[in-house]
Amino acid sequence: MERLLELARKRADRVEVYGKDSAGNSVSFEDGRLKDIDSSFSSGVGLLVMKDGKLGRAYTRNLNDRSGLVDNALAGLAGGVEAGYELPGAAELPGLSSYDPTIEGLTSTALAAECERLVAAVGGRARAQVNISAGREVETVRVLNSSGADFTARSSQYYGYLSLLYPGSYSSISRLTFGKGFARFPDQDLEFVVDTFNRSAGERKPAAGKTRVLFLPEQVYALAWRLTTATRGKEVFEGVSPLKDKVGQPVLSKLLTAVDEPLNDAWPGARAFDDEGTPCRDFALFEDGVLRGFYFDRYYAWKAGVEPTGHGYRPDITGRTGPQLGHLAIRPGDTSFADLLKEMGTGVVVAGVLGAHSGNILNGDYSIGLSPGLWVENGEIAGHVKDAMVAGNVYEDLKNVVAVGNRQHAAHMGRFPALLLDGVSFATRG
Numbered sequence: 001m002e003r004l005l006e007l008a009r010k011r012a013d014r015v016e017v018y019g020k021d022s023a024g025n026s027v028s029f030e031d032g033r034l035k036d037i038d039s040s041f042s043s044g045v046g047l048l049v050m051k052d053g054k055l056g057r058a059y060t061r062n063l064n065d066r067s068g069l070v071d072n073a074l075a076g077l078a079g080g081v082e083a084g085y086e087l088p089g090a091a092e093l094p095g096l097s098s099y100d101p102t103i104e105g106l107t108s109t110a111l112a113a114e115c116e117r118l119v120a121a122v123g124g125r126a127r128a129q130v131n132i133s134a135g136r137e138v139e140t141v142r143v144l145n146s147s148g149a150d151f152t153a154r155s156s157q158y159y160g161y162l163s164l165l166y167p168g169s170y171s172s173i174s175r176l177t178f179g180k181g182f183a184r185f186p187d188q189d190l191e192f193v194v195d196t197f198n199r200s201a202g203e204r205k206p207a208a209g210k211t212r213v214l215f216l217p218e219q220v221y222a223l224a225w226r227l228t229t230a231t232r233g234k235e236v237f238e239g240v241s242p243l244k245d246k247v248g249q250p251v252l253s254k255l256l257t258a259v260d261e262p263l264n265d266a267w268p269g270a271r272a273f274d275d276e277g278t279p280c281r282d283f284a285l286f287e288d289g290v291l292r293g294f295y296f297d298r299y300y301a302w303k304a305g306v307e308p309t310g311h312g313y314r315p316d317i318t319g320r321t322g323p324q325l326g327h328l329a330i331r332p333g334d335t336s337f338a339d340l341l342k343e344m345g346t347g348v349v350v351a352g353v354l355g356a357h358s359g360n361i362l363n364g365d366y367s368i369g370l371s372p373g374l375w376v377e378n379g380e381i382a383g384h385v386k387d388a389m390v391a392g393n394v395y396e397d398l399k400n401v402v403a404v405g406n407r408q409h410a411a412h413m414g415r416f417p418a419l420l421l422d423g424v425s426f427a428t429r430g
Contacts, residue, residue, distance in 0.1 A: 001045065001144060004066045009146050011070060012049035014087050016145040018275060019045045020317055026135030027111040032119045037108050044317030049073045055083035059317050085302035090148040091279050093272040096265040098155040099138070100181030106136045106158065110182070118162055118185055126197050128164035131172070135159055136182070141275065149277040157268040159410075160185045164197040166384065171372035173197040173351055176218060178410040180268045192337070196351070196374070196381065204375040204383035206428065212347030212402065213390055213424040214340055214376075217409035220416035222356040224328065226364045226394045227258065228413070231285050233296035233311075233323040235362060237304040242363055242395070243291055252289040253401035257331040259284045260295065262310070264327065267415065275321055276312035283309055285328075289399075297323045328414030333404025340420050342379035343403050348426055349374035349381070350390060359391070367391040388428040397421050 001017050008015040025039040046059040047069055056076030060069050111134040118132050136158045144150040158181055163174035173196045175189045215223065235241040243251065262271045262280035271280050276298050284292040296304065297312030300323055313324040335343065354369030373385040398421070405418030 001063075001142065004045065004047065004063060004069065005144055005146065007066050008047060008049055008070045008073065011074060012051045014050040014146050016048040016087055016143065016276065017045065018048070018314065018317075019043075019142045020139070020314075022137055022139040024135060024137030025108050025111065026133060027108055027115055028131075028133040029115045029119060030129075030131055032122075032130045034112060034115075037112070039108070042317075045069070046314065046317055047073045048321075049077070050083045051077055053082060053084055054079075055081045057320065061317075083299065083302075085298045087145045087147040087298075088149050088277045088279070090150070093151065093279055094263060096153075096263065096270045096272055098153065098180065098265050098268070098270045100156045103136050103138060103156040103158060103181050106182050111135065114160065114182075114184065118160075118190070121190055122162075122164070122194060125194050126164050127167065127201070128172075128197055129167075131161075131163040131165065133159075133161045141271075143273065143275065143277040145277060151273045151277055153271055153273065155269055155271075156180050158182050162190065162193050164193055166197075166201075166372065169372075171352060171384070171386075173200070173372075174218070176410055178268055199381040200351075200372070200374045200384040202383035204385055206348070206375050206385060206426075208427045209425075210423050211426045212344045213421050213426065214344055214347065214349045215419045215421070216349060216351050217405065217407070217416045217418050218411045219350045219353050220330065220419055221411055221413040222350075222353050222366060222368055223394050223398065223419070224258070224330070224413055224416065225356065226361055226366065227252075227285070228325050228328065229361050230364065231291075231294050233294055233300035233304060233306075233309075236294045237300050240362060241294075243294075246291050247293060249291060250289045251291045251395060252286055252398045254289045255333060255401045255404050256286055256289050256398060257284070258286045259329055259331065260311070260325050260327050261329050262327040264329075267327075267410075269327065271326065274310045274312045274326075275314045276308075278308050278310045278312060280310040283311075295323050295325060297321055325414070329408065330404075330414070330416045330419075332406050332408050332417040334406050335403040335420075336406055337418065340403055340405060340418055341376055341381065344376050344420055345379055347376050348385065348388070348390065349376060351384075364394040364396075365392075366394065385428055388426065391425045391427070397424055
């Protein structure tokens with residue numbers, strides 16, 4: 001990568017080189033039996049050049065032809081993308097514990113043994129199809145540039161997943177766990193999955209209308225997706241975000257605080273710098289319901305005339321860097337799952353979603369199918385519902401938060417507790 005940097009510097013004003021390597025293996029069980037064993041490895045290098053105020057990009061899966069890669073990046077200047085921002089320089093970054101070396105010895109045999117343990121632990125306790133998977137990944141990211149930055153991050157991640165499917169259905173009760181190294185699937189989460197499945201085994205057909213709705217942690221992303229889109233620097237610069245003029249104003253319930261925590265190395269994937277080499281910091285989007293700010297990469301920060309916030313990430317080696325939240329967390333409250341159900345009284349639990357993208361995401365609208373939805377009566381799970389959905393707008397419904405769960409769980413897009421909302425539209429067919 002150093003040789004590539006030197007070659008490109010001779011022909012461009014500013015240069016950034018990004019490299020990423022990842023390796024992992026996974027095992028999956030379907031209906032309690034081994035289905036698949038997979039191993040993967042990927043490696044790539046991305047090159048960004050700036051010359052005469054224009055930007056060009058190129059990438060490769062190997063560095064056999066460095067000169068050709070530079071030629072391709074320079075050819076990208078013809079696209080006319082303006083780039084007047086500076087690249088970050090050298091900096092003292094905090095040391096993070098993001099890598100557990102014991103994960104290197106975690107073989108597919110060991111992963112399969114953990115899956116078999118879970119199959120045995122579920123045993124005959126639930127009349128369900130038992131699907132289980134486990135996997136591990138080691139990732140190394142390096143960013144160096146012509147301004148003197150040269151940063152490397154190595155991280156490890158282990159995951160375990162347990163799912164119990166209702167007979168004749170793809171709907172399930174599931175839980176996902178993450179760590180920097182191997183850890184047995186927690187007994188508490190195993191009991192949650194089995195108990196919740198058994199209590200919801202029967203089918204219920206409740207009437208439609210406004211009701212209390214409990215989003216389980218794994219499904220909160222359907223709401224968070226709307227918030228992260230409206231606070232993204234791209235939409236703010238383009239003037240299309242509904243939150244563009246609301247910094248310092250209460251937008252959500254006082255019970256909600258959402259923070260991006262890249263420096264929190266208690267969870268896997270902690271980062272001291274983003275994919276552009278900008279130092280990371282903990283960053284509050286909402287505090288006690290009040291909007292605190294927007295997140296930017298270097299390009300959109302330059303366009304908007306603000307400082308970058310350390311949120312410039314690539315979706316993959318082929319993709320363009322853009323503002324992304326990689327470490328989003330909603331702070332937990334003080335209410336247990338059992339007490340959330342009691343507080344709900346009557347209503348529906350969102351235990352799985354279909355069509356999380358449905359509705360106008362930018363404006364906060366959502367309309368999602370339940371896969372499954374769990375019907376609650378008198379503070380207890382009474383069964384599951386089919387062909388049902390909930391719909392609303394996050395800027396209305398997240399003002400009506402009744403209670404927040406006391407445990408964060410790893411989920412798509414971040415770490416979330418359960419959220420109990422009031423007055424959400426619920427519909428069902430038949």
